Amino acid sequence: MYKLLLSWRYLCTRYIALASIISVTLGVATLIIVNAVMAGFTEEANKRLNGIISDIVFESVSMDGFPNPDWHKAEIRKVLGSDLVGVTATVAVPAMLSIPVGHDQHLASPVRLIGVDEQTYAEVGDFGKYLLHPENRQQLSFLLRQDGYAPEREKFPRSGWRYRRARIMYERAYEEQVALERAKLGAVPQQEPAEPAIPADPYGSAVPADPYASHQAAAPTFDPMTQQSTGVILGIAVCSQRQKDETGEVRDFFFCRPGDDVKITIPTAGSPPNFVSDVLTVVDIYESKMSEYDASLAFMPLEALQNLRGMFDAQHNVRYVTSIQIKLKPGADLNAARDRLQSRFPIRQYPYRIQTWRDMQGPLLAAVQLETTILNILLFLIIAVAGFGILATFYMIVVEKTRDVGILKALGAPSRGVMSIFLGYGFSLGLVGSGVGLGLGLLFVHYINEIAAGLERITGRPIFDPTVYYFREIPTIVSLHTVVGVMAGAVAIAVLASVLPARRAARLHPVEALRYE
Amino acid sequence: MNSLTATSSPTIAVRPTGAAQSHAFPGLHSLSATVPLPAPAPADSDYQLVARGLHKSFRKGNLIIPVLRGVDFAVRRGQFTAVVGQSGSGKSTLLHLLATLDAPDRGEVHFEGTRIDNLPPIKRDRIRNRNLGMIFQFYHLLPELTTLENVLAPSMIHEGIWSYLRHKRAHVERAQRLLDLVGLSHRLQHRPRELSGGEMQRAAIARALIAAPQLLLADEPTGNLDRRNGVEILSILRTLNREENLTIVMVTHDLAIAERADCTVQLVEGQVQAT
Numbered sequence A: 001m002y003k004l005l006l007s008w009r010y011l012c013t014r015y016i017a018l019a020s021i022i023s024v025t026l027g028v029a030t031l032i033i034v035n036a037v038m039a040g041f042t043e044e045a046n047k048r049l050n051g052i053i054s055d056i057v058f059e060s061v062s063m064d065g066f067p068n069p070d071w072h073k074a075e076i077r078k079v080l081g082s083d084l085v086g087v088t089a090t091v092a093v094p095a096m097l098s099i100p101v102g103h104d105q106h107l108a109s110p111v112r113l114i115g116v117d118e119q120t121y122a123e124v125g126d127f128g129k130y131l132l133h134p135e136n137r138q139q140l141s142f143l144l145r146q147d148g149y150a151p152e153r154e155k156f157p158r159s160g161w162r163y164r165r166a167r168i169m170y171e172r173a174y175e176e177q178v179a180l181e182r183a184k185l186g187a188v189p190q191q192e193p194a195e196p197a198i199p200a201d202p203y204g205s206a207v208p209a210d211p212y213a214s215h216q217a218a219a220p221t222f223d224p225m226t227q228q229s230t231g232v233i234l235g236i237a238v239c240s241q242r243q244k245d246e247t248g249e250v251r252d253f254f255f256c257r258p259g260d261d262v263k264i265t266i267p268t269a270g271s272p273p274n275f276v277s278d279v280l281t282v283v284d285i286y287e288s289k290m291s292e293y294d295a296s297l298a299f300m301p302l303e304a305l306q307n308l309r310g311m312f313d314a315q316h317n318v319r320y321v322t323s324i325q326i327k328l329k330p331g332a333d334l335n336a337a338r339d340r341l342q343s344r345f346p347i348r349q350y351p352y353r354i355q356t357w358r359d360m361q362g363p364l365l366a367a368v369q370l371e372t373t374i375l376n377i378l379l380f381l382i383i384a385v386a387g388f389g390i391l392a393t394f395y396m397i398v399v400e401k402t403r404d405v406g407i408l409k410a411l412g413a414p415s416r417g418v419m420s421i422f423l424g425y426g427f428s429l430g431l432v433g434s435g436v437g438l439g440l441g442l443l444f445v446h447y448i449n450e451i452a453a454g455l456e457r458i459t460g461r462p463i464f465d466p467t468v469y470y471f472r473e474i475p476t477i478v479s480l481h482t483v484v485g486v487m488a489g490a491v492a493i494a495v496l497a498s499v500l501p502a503r504r505a506a507r508l509h510p511v512e513a514l515r516y517e
Numbered sequence B: 001m002n003s004l005t006a007t008s009s010p011t012i013a014v015r016p017t018g019a020a021q022s023h024a025f026p027g028l029h030s031l032s033a034t035v036p037l038p039a040p041a042p043a044d045s046d047y048q049l050v051a052r053g054l055h056k057s058f059r060k061g062n063l064i065i066p067v068l069r070g071v072d073f074a075v076r077r078g079q080f081t082a083v084v085g086q087s088g089s090g091k092s093t094l095l096h097l098l099a100t101l102d103a104p105d106r107g108e109v110h111f112e113g114t115r116i117d118n119l120p121p122i123k124r125d126r127i128r129n130r131n132l133g134m135i136f137q138f139y140h141l142l143p144e145l146t147t148l149e150n151v152l153a154p155s156m157i158h159e160g161i162w163s164y165l166r167h168k169r170a171h172v173e174r175a176q177r178l179l180d181l182v183g184l185s186h187r188l189q190h191r192p193r194e195l196s197g198g199e200m201q202r203a204a205i206a207r208a209l210i211a212a213p214q215l216l217l218a219d220e221p222t223g224n225l226d227r228r229n230g231v232e233i234l235s236i237l238r239t240l241n242r243e244e245n246l247t248i249v250m251v252t253h254d255l256a257i258a259e260r261a262d263c264t265v266q267l268v269e270g271q272v273q274a275t
Ligand SMILES: Nc1ncnc2c1ncn2[C@@H]1O[C@H](COP(=O)(O)OP(=O)(O)OP(=O)(O)O)[C@@H](O)[C@H]1O
Pocket: B058, B059, B060, B065, B067, B085, B086, B087, B088, B089, B090, B091, B092, B093, B094, B253
């Protein structure tokens, strides 16, 4: 009883000891903040990665792919049984995308073009969720919508059919005007290639090596006012650039938007591959907020891509795909499922790469994990350093309390009891320190975005730059597990630091202690 | 080869207190147990506290300072004994040995018929807590606790948290009664530094009595007090001795105070000297 009472009284009367555990408080607060932010980043990144990649990916090692996706799907269904939620076949191929910007200028960017099945692709991931048009989020379609893209985005440029018609009308009027001007001047327009400032549709019908020439021949009256080419969905960073405008606000500038046409160049199947190009109409934009994907992905209908690349055997009516994506029930054991698939499709017979999304993102996830671990170790070292401060302070307190120890022993307190007074004191200090740290940390995490904004205003430098991270807010997750771990660690360090002084107190000779002045 | 019978007779110096004191404390005669010298040594059971051939020396580097050199000494139940001697003669050291706060180099301490100086620490702690009360010259109250809590400290030390809380009311009542007895019932919630020396010593007496000990050891309880307070403390001790039949061993260098004890033991050169 006296142990509790005295620990408590020492806690209430020695404020210097409280000062010594401020470092514990700060350490705990920092640990909680760092872990929350790291966990938030990891969780958010995982969610998005998993949503983009699906659970298990079944890839052909060659770009020509493998035949008979339906047979494969059936086999996979047999192997995975009721764990399977969705499965879809895709073709992925590197491509060169070129977007017309201004007169005769093309923005070229390498992309990974993925042919997806409109009906089933949404089953295996969150692909639909990341599209800008609300109806496409419900049901994926490669047809251009009238209007209503990205209703929740402010200042998104007008897109869709209405924009397309307005643009074409404007361009035609402009061309007519130019032709008129030229006629007036008596110039021969065809012989003047260096005519400036004509933002005409650089493709129109004048793409000579158009492999769709036959299609267009079949439909010779292709009218861009009422017809679209094959649809394509572009990653947002492929077709836009995020910048701060004059007012300092972060805005996206779009080089092209739904309703515009772009050109794509891809290798055909076969060896060596040839290159084919086609004009596609942008029908939506994809924003997963993972810059790596937003800057590199483009999607088009599976069949159109197969046709374009020649990935079908007309004789046997067999189509080829390069990968199959599989979605499992939530909570299913991905690694086990992968292993089962691997044993069904042994690599000797079937040259496929079967990976879970974690396998594919291994390096990224491992890097984040490593970073978290290192930060945790460093911060715990800080708390350990604080432990030495506590040790010194405690030692002084024990020296100061020498006479009290003598009194207690004279009154019959056993050495153990004296020791536990100081251990209890250390424990309660640790508890108070880490408790305050917990409060601070949680408050900080709760207001982290406000704090970042405040710091930004004060320093004039961006703390958390959305143009870099593609997160509009700092994601945080406070997990009970880490909080409890951090608290326990901090309290343990405070108790450990008080062991030495407590032992000294316990070993004091009562008479010497009573004589102490 | 100590044996009380062999060595005690010449060294035990117990002087009957003068009759002048006895009228001030009626009933003293019944308590005043004098040891007739040289009488056959009484059986140990007659004595509550017996010290036999206590030796104690302190080392300072390779210099050995002998402080006690064979102290023989016995106190009867209910006796009020004063230990006198010059400063540095080893009075405090003797008291610490009797209270088992320190161990003698040689010799034995018997309390209620059992040897206590060589008991394991836990048992000695218990004896100090339950059977002995101690008062010091510098009061030695715990500065973080209130008067009441200081008085309750031995009970808190004795009992675990649950049993203490269960019996708290009884403990507090007893502490209040004791504080009432020493005249300090109006200072229950004060901290030691808010009390005067006399008040602190009263609190210390109440604390020494909380466990209802059989023996009270006091080391110059009046040494730090003015005359009036000293006399008051002394009369509290006298009353306790008389009414509760409490055995008291009190160290003092004030002969006037020693006069009022039942008997006086004088320490000279580390030995008890006949007076
Ligand atoms: N721990 C110690 N180390 C060395 N010498 C000590 C120690 N304790 C006591 N002494 C010595 O023992 C002798 C007796 O000390 P003690 O405190 O018992 O004297 P005392 O009779 O109580 O004196 P006073 O009347 O001044 O209180 C002194 O000379 C002192 O210097």
